[in-house]
Amino acid sequence: MKKHNFSAGPCVLPKSVMQxxxxxxxxxxxxxxxxxxxxxSKPFVDVMENARSLAxxxxxxEGKGYKALFLQGGASSQFLMVALNLLEKRAGxxxxxxxxxxxxxxxxxxxxxxEVGSSKAANFNYVPKGYDIPEDYDYFHCTSNNTIFGTQMKxxxxxxxxxxxxxSSDIFSRQLDFTQFDLIYAGAQKNMGPAxxxxxxxxxxxxxxxxxxxxxxxDYKVHIGKGSMFNTPPVFPVYVSMLTLQWxxxxxxxxxxxEENDKKARLIYSEIDLNPLxxxxxxxxxxxxxxxxxxxxxxxxxxxxxxxxxxxxINGLNGHRSVGGYRASMYNALTLDSxxxxxxVMSELESKA
Numbered sequence: 073m074k075k076h077n078f079s080a081g082p083c084v085l086p087k088s089v090m091q092x093x094x095x096x097x098x099x100x101x102x103x104x105x106x107x108x109x110x111x112x113s114k115p116f117v118d119v120m121e122n123a124r125s126l127a128x129x130x131x132x133x134e135g136k137g138y139k140a141l142f143l144q145g146g147a148s149s150q151f152l153m154v155a156l157n158l159l160e161k162r163a164g165x166x167x168x169x170x171x172x173x174x175x176x177x178x179x180x181x182x183x184x185x186x187e188v189g190s191s192k193a194a195n196f197n198y199v200p201k202g203y204d205i206p207e208d209y210d211y212f213h214c215t216s217n218n219t220i221f222g223t224q225m226k227x228x229x230x231x232x233x234x235x236x237x238x239x240s241s242d243i244f245s246r247q248l249d250f251t252q253f254d255l256i257y258a259g260a261q262k263n264m265g266p267a268x269x270x271x272x273x274x275x276x277x278x279x280x281x282x283x284x285x286x287x288x289x290x291d292y293k294v295h296i297g298k299g300s301m302f303n304t305p306p307v308f309p310v311y312v313s314m315l316t317l318q319w320x321x322x323x324x325x326x327x328x329x330x331e332e333n334d335k336k337a338r339l340i341y342s343e344i345d346l347n348p349l350x351x352x353x354x355x356x357x358x359x360x361x362x363x364x365x366x367x368x369x370x371x372x373x374x375x376x377x378x379x380x381x382x383x384x385x386i387n388g389l390n391g392h393r394s395v396g397g398y399r400a401s402m403y404n405a406l407t408l409d410s411x412x413x414x415x416x417v418m419s420e421l422e423s424k425a
Contacts (some may be wrong), residue, residue, distance in 0.1 A: 076410035077191070079388030080363060080401040082261040083220060089315040089405075096311060100320050111304050116311075120300055122140070123314035123362065127271055130325055131250040141300045142310045143274040147171070147240045147259035150270060151178035154213065154236055154255065156290050160215060160282045164209045164233075167207070168225070170394065171238060179213075182284075188212070189397040195394070196221040198224045198355040211254070211278075217242035220392040222365030223358040227259055234278045242362045243271070245404055246330045254278045255402050263363075265312035269305070287336035297358040305381075320404065324326060331377045334413050336402045336411045337361040343415045347422050349373065353395055367397030375424060388416075 077084040100106035124140040143149070151174060155163070161183060165176045167190035179185050181354045185186070186209070189200030196218060205212045211234040217224045219241040228235070234254035243258040250256070254275045261267040279293050286292050288302070295302050320329060341359060344352045344366050353365035368374055381389055391397040400414060403423055 074385055076384070076386045076413050077388055077406065078344075078386060078400045078402070080262075080392070080399055081252045081259075082267055083263060083401070084264065084405045085312070085316065089312060089319055092315050093308075093312045095146050095313070097308075103236060105192075106307060109307075109384060111301065111307055116307060117299075117301075119311050120305065120391075121315055122301060124312055126314065126317035126321060129217040130320060131245060131256075131273065131341065132275065133250055137277060138273055138275050139182050139296045141274070141295050141311065142269045143272055143295060143300070144269065144303075144306055146267070147238060147257055147270050147306065148178075149176065150238070150272065151175040152181070153213075153290050153292070154257070155179040155182045156286050157279060157282065157285070157292050157345070158211050158234065158236070158255070159183045160210050162186060162206075164205055165191075166193055166200060166203065166212070166214040168199050168215050168223060170216070170220050170223075171240070172213070172215040175238065177399050191223075196223065197353055199223050199225055199358045204231075205229060205231050205233060208235050213242075216239070217360050217361050217362050219401070220394050222360045222395075223234045223354075223362045223389045224362065226358065234275075235354055236302075237384070241359070242325055244317075245330070245333050245362060247326050248353045260313050261291035261425060264316050266309050268309035269313060271313070295398060298378050313383070320363045332408065333361050333402065333404065336406065337364070338409055339408070339411050339415055340364045340400055340402070343418050347418055350418060353391075353397065359400075362417075363404065364400040365391060365395055367399075370425075373421065376424070377417070377421050380421060381414070384413055384417060385416070386410075386414055393401075397405060 096106040100194050127140040128134045134377035162398040164186050167187050191198050212231045213236045215238040236255045237253050240259040241262040244263050258271045260269045344350045389398050391399040
């Protein structure tokens with residue numbers, strides 16, 4: 073039976089990427105496994121350079137003063153690393169969900185943090201708008217997509233200060249003017265590869281301006297100087313991320329995948345709105361194209377619905393405990409056919425009710 077993987081992370085990956093990664097584990101370099109070779113060997117150095125180059129190319133940031141890094145520690149380590157490298161006096165944060173809330177708490181360890189806007193009182197079911205970003209702050213931080221609550225920033229403010237964005241769950245999924253961001257970070261396990269590496273895209277001229285001494289492992293400048301190889305990199309996640317980025321480029325880049333992602337989102341949200349058995353969680357104008365969150369209007373139907381989705385091979389649909397209900401995560405590699413399979417089950421439930 074075909075499995076339809078709606079898991080929020082780790083993500084669904086393209087089959088061709090999985091096949092190539094499997095082969096590399098067995099034989100990557102003249103009989104040696106990818107997991108055995110030296111990270112300093114030319115074959116893997118080429119992988120790292122290609123992955124970094126593809127990231128900049130796909131985002132349209134080549135030759136524009138940006139560097140790409142593949143680091144360890146997950147996006148959660150970036151909550152702290154951003155503050156260490158950029159926070160001198162005060163920073164502004166937009167609080168739109170669990171992960172931005174965690175980023176705020178980590179940054180508070182070092183200096184003063186101001187929430188320019190927050191949707192916490194409404195359990196993060198919308199994205200705040202109409203907020204001001206003080207010009208005398210060190211940077212502004214936002215989260216582009218909120219995996220747990222199913223909201224997404226459809227536009228970004230014209231920030232008078234450096235803008236930092238956590239794009240962990242929607243990077244490479246839609247076209248944006250990425251030059252508006254001075255630092256982007258994203259855990260690999262949503263749209264790039266397995267957990268274990270985090271992509272950081274940073275504009276070099278924002279670095280080196282804080283007075284504190286930064287530990288070497290947490291210093292972006294150190295990692296840039298060493299070509300993202302300051303310490304032993306997470307070889308397998310970087311390799312799979314490179315394969316996924318190449319897959320995306322061959323597909324036609326972000327423009328092509330955005331068209332597919334729009335189709336998937338329109339299909340699932342249309343069913344949620346038209347089917348009286350379901351109700352969307354987030355406000356319509358802020359709905360995420362990556363994570364559709366919804367609940368059953370009649371909880372007595374839960375057991376039946378759960379059995380129906382399992383029967384057709386749908387996996388990873390349960391919502392986060394903060395919201396309940398269901399969450400359909402539709403990352404780049406999830407096919408339109410998988411979304412159709414889910415919509416058919418939802419429609420069938422209505423006919424049975």
